[in-house]
Amino acid sequence: MVEGILLILSGPSGVGKGTVCRYLLEIREALKLSISTTTRPPRPGEEEGKEYFFTTLPRFKEMIKDDSFLEWAVVHDHYYGTRREAVREMLASGQDLILEIDIQGAGQVRAKVPEAVSIFLAPPSMKCLEERITGRGTEDPDRISRRLDTARREMEAYSLYDYLVINDTVERAADLIDSIIDAEKSRISRGACPPGWGGETT
Amino acid sequence: MVEGILLILSGPSGVGKGTVCRYLLEIREALKLSISTTTRPPRPGEEEGKEYFFTTLPRFKEMIKDDSFLEWAVVHDHYYGTRREAVREMLASGQDLILEIDIQGAGQVRAKVPEAVSIFLAPPSMKCLEERITGRGTEDPDRISRRLDTARREMEAYSLYDYLVINDTVERAADLIDSIIDAEKSRISRGACPPGWGGETT
Numbered sequence: 001m002v003e004g005i006l007l008i009l010s011g012p013s014g015v016g017k018g019t020v021c022r023y024l025l026e027i028r029e030a031l032k033l034s035i036s037t038t039t040r041p042p043r044p045g046e047e048e049g050k051e052y053f054f055t056t057l058p059r060f061k062e063m064i065k066d067d068s069f070l071e072w073a074v075v076h077d078h079y080y081g082t083r084r085e086a087v088r089e090m091l092a093s094g095q096d097l098i099l100e101i102d103i104q105g106a107g108q109v110r111a112k113v114p115e116a117v118s119i120f121l122a123p124p125s126m127k128c129l130e131e132r133i134t135g136r137g138t139e140d141p142d143r144i145s146r147r148l149d150t151a152r153r154e155m156e157a158y159s160l161y162d163y164l165v166i167n168d169t170v171e172r173a174a175d176l177i178d179s180i181i182d183a184e185k186s187r188i189s190r191g192a193c194p195p196g197w198g199g200e201t202t
Numbered sequence: 203m204v205e206g207i208l209l210i211l212s213g214p215s216g217v218g219k220g221t222v223c224r225y226l227l228e229i230r231e232a233l234k235l236s237i238s239t240t241t242r243p244p245r246p247g248e249e250e251g252k253e254y255f256f257t258t259l260p261r262f263k264e265m266i267k268d269d270s271f272l273e274w275a276v277v278h279d280h281y282y283g284t285r286r287e288a289v290r291e292m293l294a295s296g297q298d299l300i301l302e303i304d305i306q307g308a309g310q311v312r313a314k315v316p317e318a319v320s321i322f323l324a325p326p327s328m329k330c331l332e333e334r335i336t337g338r339g340t341e342d343p344d345r346i347s348r349r350l351d352t353a354r355r356e357m358e359a360y361s362l363y364d365y366l367v368i369n370d371t372v373e374r375a376a377d378l379i380d381s382i383i384d385a386e387k388s389r390i391s392r393g394a395c396p397p398g399w400g401g402e403t404t
Contacts, residue, residue: 120390164388182385183381
């Protein structure tokens, strides 16, 4: 059994990671989104193990202490994290997984899973990214200015990734990521071998 | 200017390298076939620098001594080789090149161009490869038996390559190689960078 691939999809705030990720999951059914663990209470309709694994704050903090997370973060007073064991089990069963994650979280995962394939999603230009951030609407100017500075700083992280994909259109970006997954699955260093070779006796 | 990629397409004798290569060159116009140098006299209609670079035996032997070849071989009394300089110039200009080559030649090129992307084309099964070799027709049994042994030995070289592609259909094999090229061109270690980054000032 060849292990599944852990794909890290990241990029600056506002680049469109979520949209590209959703489209990719549509065109590549064999790929699954990694499910986070959170202390946020379930919203109506959300199911345990589908959108999230739900847990309590004390339990979450225990898991942090036990180094149970590949990455975790606090967003709007709630904790979110990716459990190492959940990912490991899926990969071991041959399942390919994608983590759609911010730059900081991606750094944590790359450090803990060196065999993960990391993709940096970049805007077609800085101007384009700035327009997307300022165009989100009604936020106050200070907040927009901070978000712009953050995005510029986040862009500099690109050189730490394996692949660069430009989000010129959602379809093109997702198609290229789809090709990258096909290529990685054909890598001999990842266990690809001729039929009858590999584990089996020939 | 990002360098072009040197693609090595190899695999056992009889696997269908030539057919896959021709189809790939059709679907990916930006890819060019590397042109060999040979001591074989030109056939009617062949042009210098199109099918081959033609040269004399003394000149070819001089080039061997000067280590001018990435690989060379003798086939039916004629010498064939890939000139290092010709390849280097094409790559430096950004041109992607493919070398369709036997297992031994591929080993020579991999040793001299570590940044080359090597693809091992494998048959869907050993049985399938054997049928292709024996089915070629009117050769004598001893010759067929030798070719089968050679193919089996050649298969064992697969683990030295970067990628494994199964030639189940010409279209699928060529499409996967096309994806591998797209992926390799997106590798940050090969110089892929966000627009405005890289060589230019931002």
